[in-house]
Amino acid sequence: MPSNISNSSGLQRLIAQLAPLLIVSALVFALPVLLNNDFLLNKVARYLVLGILTISLGLSWGFGGILNLGQAMSFGLGSYAMAMALKLKTVPVHTGASGLPDFMVWNNVQHLPWFWEPFRSLSFAIAAGLLVPALVAAGLGWFMFRGRVTGVYVSIITLATMVVINLVIIDQQSYTGGFNGITDLAQLELFGVAFDAYGRATYYLVAGCVLLSLLIAFAFTKSRAGLIVQAIRDHESRVRYFGYDVALYQIFVFALSAAIAGLAGMLYTVVMEFASPTFLGVQLSLSVVVWCAVGGRQSLVGAFLGAVLVAGMQGALSESAAFLETWTLVMGALFVLVVLFLPKGLAGLAQATCRWVAQRRQAASGAVGRGVSQTEGST
Amino acid sequence: MSSHLDLRDVSVSFNGFKALNSLNMSVCKGELRCLIGPNGAGKTTALDIICGKVKPSAGIVSFDGTALQDLEEYEIARAGVGRKFQVPSVFRELSVSDNLEVARARRTSVFGNLRWSIGNAGRDDIERLAELVGLTEQLDRPAAYLSHGQTQWLEIGMLVAQDAELILMDEPTAGMTAQETRKTAELFARLKGKHTLIVVEHDMGFVKAIGDIISVMHMGQMLAEGTAAEVEAHPEVRRAYLGSGGISHA
Amino acid sequence: MDQLIEQIVTGLSIGSILLLVALGLSIIYGSMGIINLAHGEFVMLGAYAAWVFHTYLGLGLLASLVPIFLVVAAFGWVIERYVLSLLNNRPLDTILATWGVGIMLQQAVRLMVGSELRYVQLPPALADSMDVFGIPISSYRVFLFVVSIALFGATWLLMNRTTVGMKLRAIIQDRSVAASFGINAKRVYALTFAYGAGLAGLAGALVSPLKSVSPDMGTGYVVDAFMVVVLGGVQSLAGTVASAFILGELSGGIAFLQNDTVAKTIVLLAIVVLIRFRPEGLFTARVRA
Ligand SMILES: Nc1ncnc2c1ncn2[C@@H]1O[C@H](COP(=O)(O)OP(=O)(O)O)[C@@H](O)[C@H]1O
Numbered sequence: 001m002p003s004n005i006s007n008s009s010g011l012q013r014l015i016a017q018l019a020p021l022l023i024v025s026a027l028v029f030a031l032p033v034l035l036n037n038d039f040l041l042n043k044v045a046r047y048l049v050l051g052i053l054t055i056s057l058g059l060s061w062g063f064g065g066i067l068n069l070g071q072a073m074s075f076g077l078g079s080y081a082m083a084m085a086l087k088l089k090t091v092p093v094h095t096g097a098s099g100l101p102d103f104m105v106w107n108n109v110q111h112l113p114w115f116w117e118p119f120r121s122l123s124f125a126i127a128a129g130l131l132v133p134a135l136v137a138a139g140l141g142w143f144m145f146r147g148r149v150t151g152v153y154v155s156i157i158t159l160a161t162m163v164v165i166n167l168v169i170i171d172q173q174s175y176t177g178g179f180n181g182i183t184d185l186a187q188l189e190l191f192g193v194a195f196d197a198y199g200r201a202t203y204y205l206v207a208g209c210v211l212l213s214l215l216i217a218f219a220f221t222k223s224r225a226g227l228i229v230q231a232i233r234d235h236e237s238r239v240r241y242f243g244y245d246v247a248l249y250q251i252f253v254f255a256l257s258a259a260i261a262g263l264a265g266m267l268y269t270v271v272m273e274f275a276s277p278t279f280l281g282v283q284l285s286l287s288v289v290v291w292c293a294v295g296g297r298q299s300l301v302g303a304f305l306g307a308v309l310v311a312g313m314q315g316a317l318s319e320s321a322a323f324l325e326t327w328t329l330v331m332g333a334l335f336v337l338v339v340l341f342l343p344k345g346l347a348g349l350a351q352a353t354c355r356w357v358a359q360r361r362q363a364a365s366g367a368v369g370r371g372v373s374q375t376e377g378s379t
Numbered sequence: 380m381s382s383h384l385d386l387r388d389v390s391v392s393f394n395g396f397k398a399l400n401s402l403n404m405s406v407c408k409g410e411l412r413c414l415i416g417p418n419g420a421g422k423t424t425a426l427d428i429i430c431g432k433v434k435p436s437a438g439i440v441s442f443d444g445t446a447l448q449d450l451e452e453y454e455i456a457r458a459g460v461g462r463k464f465q466v467p468s469v470f471r472e473l474s475v476s477d478n479l480e481v482a483r484a485r486r487t488s489v490f491g492n493l494r495w496s497i498g499n500a501g502r503d504d505i506e507r508l509a510e511l512v513g514l515t516e517q518l519d520r521p522a523a524y525l526s527h528g529q530t531q532w533l534e535i536g537m538l539v540a541q542d543a544e545l546i547l548m549d550e551p552t553a554g555m556t557a558q559e560t561r562k563t564a565e566l567f568a569r570l571k572g573k574h575t576l577i578v579v580e581h582d583m584g585f586v587k588a589i590g591d592i593i594s595v596m597h598m599g600q601m602l603a604e605g606t607a608a609e610v611e612a613h614p615e616v617r618r619a620y621l622g623s624g625g626i627s628h629a
Numbered sequence: 630m631d632q633l634i635e636q637i638v639t640g641l642s643i644g645s646i647l648l649l650v651a652l653g654l655s656i657i658y659g660s661m662g663i664i665n666l667a668h669g670e671f672v673m674l675g676a677y678a679a680w681v682f683h684t685y686l687g688l689g690l691l692a693s694l695v696p697i698f699l700v701v702a703a704f705g706w707v708i709e710r711y712v713l714s715l716l717n718n719r720p721l722d723t724i725l726a727t728w729g730v731g732i733m734l735q736q737a738v739r740l741m742v743g744s745e746l747r748y749v750q751l752p753p754a755l756a757d758s759m760d761v762f763g764i765p766i767s768s769y770r771v772f773l774f775v776v777s778i779a780l781f782g783a784t785w786l787l788m789n790r791t792t793v794g795m796k797l798r799a800i801i802q803d804r805s806v807a808a809s810f811g812i813n814a815k816r817v818y819a820l821t822f823a824y825g826a827g828l829a830g831l832a833g834a835l836v837s838p839l840k841s842v843s844p845d846m847g848t849g850y851v852v853d854a855f856m857v858v859v860l861g862g863v864q865s866l867a868g869t870v871a872s873a874f875i876l877g878e879l880s881g882g883i884a885f886l887q888n889d890t891v892a893k894t895i896v897l898l899a900i901v902v903l904i905r906f907r908p909e910g911l912f913t914a915r916v917r918a
Pocket residue numbers: 393394396398416417418419420421422423424425917918
């Protein structure tokens with residue numbers, strides 16, 4: 001959209017809002033220069049992926065008011081899509097002539113199931129990793145939002161749905177690898193580049209996806225549709241009387257959020273080198289809510305940093321089991337405190353601080369101004 | 380002028396209580412109709428029926444030949460009906476300008492709205508609207524910080540932004556100062572003709588200032604219709620208002 | 630025939646446990662609109678309290694019931710007073726806060742007494758079994774059935790026949806009007822939450838001899854209790870009873886017919902469908918919003 005001078009303040013504001021996003025992305029890209037350790041880089045890449053997942057929750061929760069307690073469902077679906085493709089790339093190297101993934105051979109499966117067939121194509125798998133979560137979310141969204149399910153009930157339905165899918169995946173061991181998930185994967189190869197989990201290429205792939213997700217989410221929140229979604233969060237029924245079909249907007253943001261979570265899931269498989277039912281488990285799904293709340297649900301960058309910092313800290317402490325136990329307690333307390341006193345999370349705190357500093361400065365310069373005019377008046 | 384909005388034998392009950400009992404009303408195009416009546420008469424419910432918030436248990440609501448009673452709220456809005464609520468309803472976390480932007484519902488589809496929300500024409504439009512309702516200074520502030528009167532103004536501004544053919548106003552001047560009320564009356568006089576308005580009001584001075592025809596409701600039914608003088612002289616209207624100190628104190 | 634009666638009696642026994650666990654959740658949800666995700670942890674605290682009283686103080690289960698109720702109720706009171714009362718009008722945030730509290734309680738117990746399973750002894754007086762309609766059933770289960778009905782009765786009386794209950798109902802109707810009549814909503818809410826928590830604690834203590842006690846035992850109970858409340862309908866104590874026993878009978882049936890995954894899936898899908906199509910529960914009359 002072209003802009004003229006009358007509109008430049010709007011443009012300036014847009015740039016100011018984009019700044020934190022670009023700075024954080026730049027730091028993410030610059031990290032390998034400082035951190036010359038492939039093992040650590042892999043760990044950081046993992047936290048970055050969880051950051052993308054948390055951005056996706058921020059989009060639906062912070063902006064759409066839809067607290068999806070089953071956000072990990074989309075994440076898990078994405079990660080399985082990628083794992084299925086990478087698993088098929090190991091056939092027949094690992095499992096010989098039968099042409100089946102190893103766990104299927106162990107489970108006496110005779111033929112590759114029909115829904116595995118298309119995953120021989122990596123492009124299909126990548127498309128599926130984005131579209132399957134989005135379509136499942138759209139279907140679930142249609143089911144809920146057409147019936148005007150709101151608030152707490154949305155959270156319960158999403159959580160229950162995720163648990164059901166999780167149960168099914170664990171139960172259908174011969175097709176999904178069950179409890180163990182899908183392991184022993186081939187390396188991802190795209191455009192002739194091999195993405196070793198511990199290589200720089202993978203790190204930059206993840207970093208690029210961080211930037212991409214932030215930009216897409218940002219663009220959406222700045223669009224008219226994004227504005228209407230925020231209006232729905234504030235006062236759902238009021239929006240209807242302006243002629244908007246509220247359910248469609250909710251379905252859209254829900255599906256967009258799921259697609260981004262699916263992207264994160266695919267990356268997670270590449271970084272972790274396996275897919276597991278825990279990727280769509282209750283534990284992870286609820287952790288994402290904590291990260292998002294701590295970072296700031298109404299700030300995309302805040303949600304991202306919340307995940308990276310908290311998950312990173314947890315990862316650092318998890319070396320010792322005793323620490324981890326205490327950590328869970330501390331995390332619970334921190335979470336309750338954030339919910340009580342910082343509903344906008346650390347990002348909200350940062351914004352408030354910036355505003356406070358700006359006001360102080362303004363007040364100071366204002367006082368100087370008044371002092372001058374007073375002396376003028378007295379002379 | 381032909382009949383534009385028609386309510387025919389509309390009834391609603393809440394747990395057996397008949398809030399509307401075979402209500403009839405018709406309004407012409409471009410008219411400004413005032414709707415008065417004692418508390419609990421069913422005025423708000425009548426507006427709820429028109430905008431689809433409440434579905435009638437019997438009766439027909441037709442607007443420009445379209446039967447509204449079977450449509451969803453958003454479809455009724457698209458058919459050209461706008462509504463201001465008795466409890467001011469705005470988007471509290473959004474800025475005043477974003478509130479107005481949401482109300483400027485030229486396009487309503489999701490994909491039609493996947494574009495930047497800062498067009499130039501739009502910005503001018505919003506500044507003009509803000510000036511109209513005296514909120515220019517507040518454009519960038521969240522609506523949550525507005526005073527009660529300002530919130531009323533914002534919602535009125537949002538209805539102007541929506542540019543609906545039929546505008547329903549439920550007690551728009553509640554909580555306003557005398558001066559603000561006068562300004563509202565001026566604004567309504569300007570909207571009249573271009574839009575059709577139904578205004579629920581208690582302030583008889585305001586009603587006399589703006590209304591051509593006044594409809595009086597009582598116990599879910601239409602009691603009387605006519606000019607201010609006619610209505611005030613109507614014996615049943617006097618009886619309905621008895622005890623609340625007469626019509627002008629309602 | 631015998632088998633059918635046996636099935637029904639088993640269902641009643643499961644139902645009475647469900648009722649015990651759900652009653653507190655139902656009170657809190659119905660009157661305060663709070664889905665208390667820490668409810669399962671209150672149940673767990675009650676069970677651990679029973680274990681502690683027995684192991685360290687040598688107190689029998691029956692003798693510990695009243696102190697357990699008071700201890701867990703005190704926990705509830707503190708949580709309402711210092712956490713939930715700060716979250717007026719933020720229903721989604723109360724879910725999150727109660728969940729956070731639940732994690733803390735679970736973790737605190739794990740740190741203090743470890744995560745190994747603990748066992749609580751049956752009261753010796755109730756350790757034998759008796760005949761019900763010709764079916765031998767453990768006396769303790771009959772006792773649980775009686776207690777659950779008695780607690781329901783007491784709760785009903787409390788809500789409908791006491792001034793605190795009347796005040797609570799006034800607040801549910803309209804908080805500001807109630808306040809203008811001098812009702813201290815804060816205090817009534819805190820008492821209600823404490824009472825609900827106390828009931829959960831009692832439930833935990835009472836089921837502890839039947840199941841092993843562990844820090845994460847609450848998770849399962851909160852799902853069951855929630856199912857009961859959703860099915861029975863918010864604000865309907867009678868609905869809670871009906872749904873507890875219906876679910877008791879059903880799960881008695883399902884458990885024999887199907888494997889665990891299928892049973893869990895059916896329960897979850899039932900919750901989803903119920904919320905979508907009858908959010909007000911099965912046993913409440915439809916009212917216009
Ligand atoms: N949702 C509802 N449930 C039950 N009764 C209602 C509801 N809405 C309105 N009523 C009742 O319907 C009657 C008409 O209300 P209303 O239309 O708000 O009156 P008015 O706006 O004329 O003061 C009142 O007696 C009111 O108590």
